[in-house]
Amino acid sequence: MDHRALPRLAAPAVAALLAVTTACTGGTVQGRPGASGLRDPYFPKAGNGGYQVEHYALDLDYDPTDGVLHGRAVITARAEQGLSSFNLDLSGLRVEDVSVDGEGARFNRTGNELTVRPSDDLKKGQVFRTEVGYSGRPKALTDADGSKEGWIAGEDGAVGVGEPVGSMTWFPGNHHPSDKASYDITITVPHGYEAVSNGELKSRTEVTGGRTRFAWHNPEPMASYLATAVVGPYKVTTGRTPSGVSLYNAVSPQEAAASERSLARQSEMLEWGSRRFGPYPFGTAGAVVLPAGTLDYALETQTKPVYPGAPEDEALVLHELSHQWFGNSVSPKTWKDMWLNEGFATYAEWLWDEDHGGPTAQAHFDALLTGDTDVDEAADSDWAAFPPADPPGPQDISASPVYQRGAMVLHRIRQEVGDEKFFAMVRGWAADHRHGNASTADFTAYAQEKTGHDLKKVWDVWLYGKDRPK
The missing domain is CATH 2.60.40.1730 (tricorn interacting facor f3 domain)
Incomplete structure (x- = not known):
């Protein structure tokens, strides 16, 4: 250049x-x-x-x-x-x-x-x-x-x-x-x-x-x-998934031992995500593990999520990798659409559990409704404080309703339309908006069109409703 x-x-x-x-x-x-x-x-x-x-x-x-x-x-x-x-x-x-x-x-x-x-x-x-x-x-x-x-x-x-x-x-x-x-x-x-x-x-x-x-x-x-x-x-290691995605991990030396287990399943997670959500949208993947205390949060930076020290469990790694489809490839049109990032990534955690001998997505959903923290640690959060599509202000775009209640919106769609139509819709959403931007209105229209179901009650109660859903 x-x-x-x-x-x-x-x-x-x-x-x-x-x-x-x-x-x-x-x-x-x-x-x-x-x-x-x-x-x-x-x-x-x-x-x-x-x-x-x-x-x-x-x-x-x-x-x-x-x-x-x-x-x-x-x-x-x-x-x-x-x-x-x-x-x-x-x-x-x-x-x-x-x-x-x-x-x-x-x-x-x-x-x-x-x-x-x-x-x-x-x-x-x-x-x-x-x-x-x-x-x-x-x-x-x-x-x-x-x-x-x-x-x-x-x-x-x-x-x-x-x-x-x-x-x-x-x-x-x-x-x-x-x-x-x-x-x-x-x-x-x-x-x-x-x-x-x-x-x-x-x-x-x-x-x-x-x-x-x-x-x-x-x-x-x-x-x-x-x-x-x-x-x-940083200590750098490289590799490649079975489907050909290159892996590049940069880990702070003092976090290397503690990170090894949580990062070991990255390749498996990417292959699983490709089956669930459609082809991985980028040519590379990996992680950056910072020295503990550098940040207070993990972030899904494109192709290489950043972790604030060794990831405490594989669920966090799965969450950030899922963002590569939902948030990074399909990005929000405005910051009011954050639930499309976090709701999908949280639901991906539930699906990973469901497919790997853990609680089903239905069990996670029920646990949040009943406050069962043995099944889902987030069950004691204020997940119903506000509708996920309408956070009260900028301080709320990373609050629990955007994550947990956002995932519950997706599960309610699954309950209404059945697994076949639901997962076809999810894969279609990732494919049709690949490398683009989308809003909540785009998603609600897409979900209804692709599933052929009237989902107005889901939107009114779970996505936009101000009261605690039951």
Whole structure:
């Protein structure tokens, strides 16, 4: 790929240069500014209007000893309207230079918005390339539920995670799940460190200054919250499933022994998922096991889920792998649709139990209704606090109703239509929306059409009902 980067200059010099070289704008297109947010129900400023990203090429350089990240992002996008300016989401970090199609562009920062003004207006349908040079010490974000996300620095490394909006702490972009793109992520680190990201490792190259460059390629569409970059002294193992999916596990040395058992069945789980849900949607799979205490949660980062220390049991591994179908390949249109991620992944846990000598899905369903924690530990959770399709606020999108009651919605469909129609619908849903986005309304319409059943009572009582279902 042709990288025509502007030289690294001091910020004032860059600003002056850009002001001189980009003072005039095209007068024939009559473009207008792209929206600074997509009005997501819970994160209205997330994402940006006026364009869709097709590809991210991120070139990152990180040294854990000083915590400074140097980055260059090349973002290839298509204008959905005539654009006089457009926005990128970026939190913190110092922007050093911006160009659009090789021409210096004016830019300014307001909060988490980087506004870019190309030297000429962009035409509707035009494919354009924006290049941003940036650096600094990334800072994590605190979510509404109190959890940390974004770029998390540890004692001897770092991890970038982004659900729901933390990816903007380590690269500029259109950070909303409705805009998916392919990725190439190159990470340069000091010798002795591993650098792990999404997709396939294309090359590992020793470069000057005692450093190693890792080039990762993720060809399938990916929502930015599923992107990851992990740096540390990890132990790497590789393998391949019987159906040909490559496996890449990077495990913190102090977590290696405790992780061995829980990761041992990854291949079996992927083969099982392919039978239950349809072909695995990516060419690679695996895991990153962080040093204990780095994060407080696991995350289904695309092709390589991130675990906050050794996974405590195989159910967590199964849950995160199931997200590769539900959440990663079929992604939500808005953050209000999170139950389509978590409800499916929780139900996948029930199906795994059912197929491997554990409690049936019906037993899990009944346990939640009766409070039987011997069958399901989540039975004492407040799973009926709100309808899964309508969380009260952003602090609730990862709460129990989204997981457990979301799974119960799926089981109620199964009860209504029978196993044959239910599992055909599930496989069809994964196939027909493969590598795309879908909303709750899309799902309810699809389920009724594919099963041929009127499921209005399921939606009214279980999916949208405010009272505790019986």
